[in-house]
């Protein structure tokens with residue numbers, strides 16, 4: 001079949017022998033999101049019985065038992081469509097946040113919400129501003145609809161440089177969104193209240209306040225540093241703010257895919273129209289509604305994370321492997337400096353020992369590995385694996 005290189009509409013042609021279908025250039029060049037390696041796949045590939053996965057910033061305690069009960073209960077009505085308005089969950093969130101129900105939008109994970117917001121407000125050729133090494137989903141969602149990501153350099157200590165981000169917003173006319181994950185994944189680094197206060201007041205002045213600031217607080221429940229600002233305070237002050245939150249981390253139901261956005265109803269209006277009517281399934285809605293009430297589980301999860309973080313900090317210190325300070329449920333470790341190996345190499349060696357960690361080469365950080373904080377026993381297994389790889393590396 002004859003293949004054209006480009007068409008009059010500026011589209012490229014799929015380069016397989018069997019198709020002559022136009023696809024946009026930005027889809028052709030899209031680097032898809034690479035998830036953490038699954039446990040089942042690792043067991044199969046390496047013939048292992050036991051595998052520890054510390055690769056996707058999941059909750060090592062499992063799901064909230066109350067959420068599981070609610071999920072099971074909801075399964076009795078699987079013949080019915082979900083409540084598209086997510087009434088119960090929004091009511092719960094409204095209570096929790098002291099805001100009206102109309103300020104909430106529920107998504108199939110907060111990832112879906114990033115995608116929906118961009119689809120609702122942007123046209124092809126518009127731009128978003130992100131920092132280098134920001135959570136990669138922003139860039140992927142943007143490219144899927146032909147948006148351009150303007151990436152600004154981090155500081156030398158791997159923090160977001162909000163001054164550079166502000167300058168990028170000012171100098172690029174077509175910027176519609178700026179994303180500030182706080183703390184960021186995979187770096188674990190954060191911006192302070194002082195920095196964010198200034199940034200927000202300046203962004204509000206750019207092009208009549210038409211740039212939307214997305215404050216992604218996926219890891220907020222793990223935060224211990226009082227310098228990190230509570231996000232809802234900005235909602236009250238500025239109309240162009242979206243706060244993203246998720247049930248995938250501290251609430252332990254990543255497998256169900258529930259996240260939510262908080263914003264002024266005027267900002268949520270267009271997104272309500274763009275989302276599919278039943279974007280979150282019924283058992284997931286029921287489980288999230290109950291997970292929200294399970295305060296004891298949230299508290300325990302945050303506590304386990306603090307303990308695990310201490311365990312890692314101590315072990316990495318003893319192994320002389322440098323890492324970045326983190327306010328999330330994960331830690332970014334410089335294995336290149338500490339072990340003389342690339343992140344990918346240590347990842348491969350760990351797999352053989354039944355430990356899945358996360359390489360971050362796709363973030364431009366090939367010398368690092370990201371490690372999710374597990375239970376004390378899981379952490380110990382992963383620390384032992386690193387120790388033995390380090391020892392055999394030293395003896396080479």
Ligand SMILES: Cc1ncc(COP(=O)(O)O)c(C=O)c1O
Nearest residue numbers: 109110111135185218246248259
């Ligand atoms: C910063 C950040 N935001 C959002 C998400 C996605 O969360 P969800 O599972 O709600 O889509 C993640 C997941 O790892 C994340 O690291």
